[in-house]
Amino acid sequence: MKNIQIAPSILSADFAKMGEEVRAMQACGADVIHYDVMDGVFVNNITFGLKMLEDIRPYTSLPIDAHLMIVHPEKYVERFAKAGADIITVHWEACKDNLREVLELIRSTGVKCGAVINPDTPVEKIRDVIPLCDMVLVMSVFPGFGGQKFIPSALDKLREIRAIIDESGKDIDLEIDGGITAENVRLVKEAGANVIVAGSAIFKAVDRAAAIAALKE
Ligand code: DX5
Ligand code: ZN
Numbered sequence: 368m369k370n371i372q373i374a375p376s377i378l379s380a381d382f383a384k385m386g387e388e389v390r391a392m393q394a395c396g397a398d399v400i401h402y403d404v405m406d407g408v409f410v411n412n413i414t415f416g417l418k419m420l421e422d423i424r425p426y427t428s429l430p431i432d433a434h435l436m437i438v439h440p441e442k443y444v445e446r447f448a449k450a451g452a453d454i455i456t457v458h459w460e461a462c463k464d465n466l467r468e469v470l471e472l473i474r475s476t477g478v479k480c481g482a483v484i485n486p487d488t489p490v491e492k493i494r495d496v497i498p499l500c501d502m503v504l505v506m507s508v509f510p511g512f513g514g515q516k517f518i519p520s521a522l523d524k525l526r527e528i529r530a531i532i533d534e535s536g537k538d539i540d541l542e543i544d545g546g547i548t549a550e551n552v553r554l555v556k557e558a559g560a561n562v563i564v565a566g567s568a569i570f571k572a573v574d575r576a577a578a579i580a581a582l583k584e
Pocket of ligand 1: 376509
C-alpha cells in the first residue's frame, strides 16, 4: 500500500492571509496543498485562480494539486502549470469525450494529470483513461463548498478504481475529496485512497498539526 498523503484544501483557509496559511500547513505536516479552483459556472461558487496560485507558490515547497472545477479547463491548463501547479485534475463532467485529450494536454505542459468524477458519475466513464493518469480523484461530496457531509457510495468507487489501478501495474495515486473527518478517514483508506483531502477538518481544528496527524495515522 502506498504512503498516505494529507492534502489540506485551502478553500477553508483565510483568503486574506493565504501565503501564511499555506506555509503553516507545511509546518503542520501536510504532504500536498489542495487548491480548489471554482468558476461560478461548473459549480455554484467562486474561489480563486491563476494569480493566487502564483502568489502562494513561494510559500511552500510542497506539491500543489490544482483541482479545476471549471468549464473548458483545457483553456487554462497551460497557465495553471506555469503558475506553479504540480498536478492538475479535471472533471469528467467538464471534459466528457475530450477527457483523454485534456489529460494529454496537461501532461504535455510537464505537470502531472488526474481525472475527477462527481458522486453521481460511474467509474465506467473514466475506466479507459485511468492508466493515463498520475492520480484519480473521487468526489465524496458534490463540488462547490467545503464542510459538506461525506457520501458513502464513494467507498465502492474507491474499491473499484483501486482494483483497476492494481491491475494496470502503474503507480497511480487515488485521492478522495469531500467531508473527510478523523472519524471516517479509516474507511476511505481501507477502500484504497492514499491521498486524503480535508478542508474543514483541518482548518476548523484548534490544533491543526494534531488534526493532520490524526488523519494520517
Ligand atoms: C469541494 C472541494 C473540496 C472541499 C473539501 O468542492 O473540492 O476540496 O474544500 O472540504 P471539506 O473537507 O470541508 O469537505
Ligand atoms: Zn477539491
